[in-house]
Amino acid sequence: MAKEYLILVDPGKKRDPTAIMVMRDNIKILDGSKRAGVPDKIQHFYEIIHLDKVIDTRFTEVCRIINVITEHRDIKNNHDLVIDGTGIGEVVIDILRENYLIPVPIVFTGPGQVREVFSSFGKVFGNGFTGAQVLKEIHVPKEDLVAAGQNIVQQGRLAIAPGLKFEDDFKRQMLMFRGKVNEKTRNVSYNANTEEDHDDLVVCFLMGAWWFTRSRKTDEQVIPPEKQKPDWNPMDYL
Numbered sequence: 580m581a582k583e584y585l586i587l588v589d590p591g592k593k594r595d596p597t598a599i600m601v602m603r604d605n606i607k608i609l610d611g612s613k614r615a616g617v618p619d620k621i622q623h624f625y626e627i628i629h630l631d632k633v634i635d636t637r638f639t640e641v642c643r644i645i646n647v648i649t650e651h652r653d654i655k656n657n658h659d660l661v662i663d664g665t666g667i668g669e670v671v672i673d674i675l676r677e678n679y680l681i682p683v684p685i686v687f688t689g690p691g692q693v694r695e696v697f698s699s700f701g702k703v704f705g706n707g708f709t710g711a712q713v714l715k716e717i718h719v720p721k722e723d724l725v726a727a728g729q730n731i732v733q734q735g736r737l738a739i740a741p742g743l744k745f746e747d748d749f750k751r752q753m754l755m756f757r758g759k760v761n762e763k764t765r766n767v768s769y770n771a772n773t774e775e776d777h778d779d780l781v782v783c784f785l786m787g788a789w790w791f792t793r794s795r796k797t798d799e800q801v802i803p804p805e806k807q808k809p810d811w812n813p814m815d816y817l
Contacts (some may be wrong), residue, residue: 584658585790586648587783590638590671596781597641601629601648602796605738613698625731625791626738629690630745630780639752642674646688649680664716676704684716685786687724693793694718719789728781728789749780756781 603626611619629648633641636786640758649658660675662668664684669724675682689692696714756778 582657582659583793584654585787586654586658586660587787588641588643588645588660588662588668588671588784589779589782590663590668591634592667593778595633595777596634596779597636598781598783599629599631599633599645600627600649600780600787601654602784602791603627604791615797622736624736624738625787627743627749627784628740630743630749632745632748632779633702638671638674642671642678642680645675646680646779659683659790661790663687663782673705683714685724685789686716686718687721688718688723689720691718691720693720693723702732703766717730724785724789727792728785734810743779749784749806752778752781753784774816 583600583604584620584672587600591597593799605626607622609620609622609623631644633644642715645660649655649660660680662672662675662682662684664672664686668684672682672684695811696715697712698712700711703713703715740751743749
């Protein structure tokens with residue numbers, strides 16, 4: 580079961596920044612009606628409480644910053660650590676694991692099914708013990724990530740704590756994030772609108788939305804990826 584806090588990391592390549600986001604799950608009890616026979620229900624609202632970008636910094640320092648966040652008194656022992664495991668993310672994951680953290684890599688894939696990949700403890704964490712099988716990474720179709728993010732913003736269940744340094748950057752990235760249809764394959768890809776636009780904070784949010792909603796049941800209608808419009812603009816709902 581997912582914890583109350585979620586630390587999300589999108590490692591940057593070369594001179595691109597590494598994005599770090601912390602989300603919190605806020606639970607609200609929605610009153611039902613005894614007369615109508617409608618029970619109370621639990622609804623999950625998600626708040627972004629921390630945004631940061633680490634620029635032109637060694638990955639060892641990036642991991643130190645992540646470690647500091649995990650030691651916060653409210654977050655320690657009550658968080659999950661999720662990281663984009665595609666490409667350069669493998670380096671950061673290895674360093675985090677060498678420092679006794681337990682990141683869960685999300686590897687973005689094309690259309691298909693979510694797939695959990697397991698391996699021996701020694702291969703994942705780099706020691707001689709090979710007996711136990713542990714989670715190495717999770718392969719998630721990008722359209723599933725986008726579907727989770729779309730559901731949260733459409734249902735009004737996303738909030739941003741006031742005064743965050745990179746709030747405007749996050750909103751700008753959400754504005755420029757688009758789905759595009761490949762005319763030959765008809766597959767939908769989701770990326771920043773142009774090569775000049777970054778989507779690192781959006782990537783963090785989408786991973787967070789998927790991670791939270793995969794393990795929390797709500798009564799809201801969920802829009803499956805195949806029924807979503809490929810030109811979805813999340814800013815329409817923020």
